Amino acid sequence: MTEIRIPEDLWRGIDEGVIAAWLYEDGDEVEKDSVVATLMIEKTQIDIEAPATGTLRILKMAETPVIPGNIIGEIV
Numbered sequence: 001m002t003e004i005r006i007p008e009d010l011w012r013g014i015d016e017g018v019i020a021a022w023l024y025e026d027g028d029e030v031e032k033d034s035v036v037a038t039l040m041i042e043k044t045q046i047d048i049e050a051p052a053t054g055t056l057r058i059l060k061m062a063e064t065p066v067i068p069g070n071i072i073g074e075i076v
Contacts, residue, residue: 002052004073006039006066016065017041019072026058030075037062037072050075 006017020038030036030050037048050056054075066072 002054002075003071004036004048004051004075006048006068006070006072008068014041016067017046019060019062019064019066020045021062022058024056026056028056030054030056039066048072 018040020040022037024030024036030053032051032053033049035047036050036056039046039048052075057074057076058072059074060066060070060072064072
């Protein structure tokens with residue numbers, strides 16, 4: 001299992017962002033480095049890539065507020 005985390009190096013002085021959308025459904029097969037979700041931070045959209053190849057397990061739904069380091073999904 002590999003965790004999908006919100007990168008900690010994206011923000012400086014920003015408390016939280018929001019998962020804008022998941023581009024795959026829970027249970028879909030994904031390839032390493034494919035964009036699996038988008039994150040909104042202060043009107044900036046950031047792509048979140050799969051850290052491994054496998055089955056996506058979504059742990060935090062779209063429109064959920066997140067902070068740096070949050071685990072939002074897993075690849076199993």
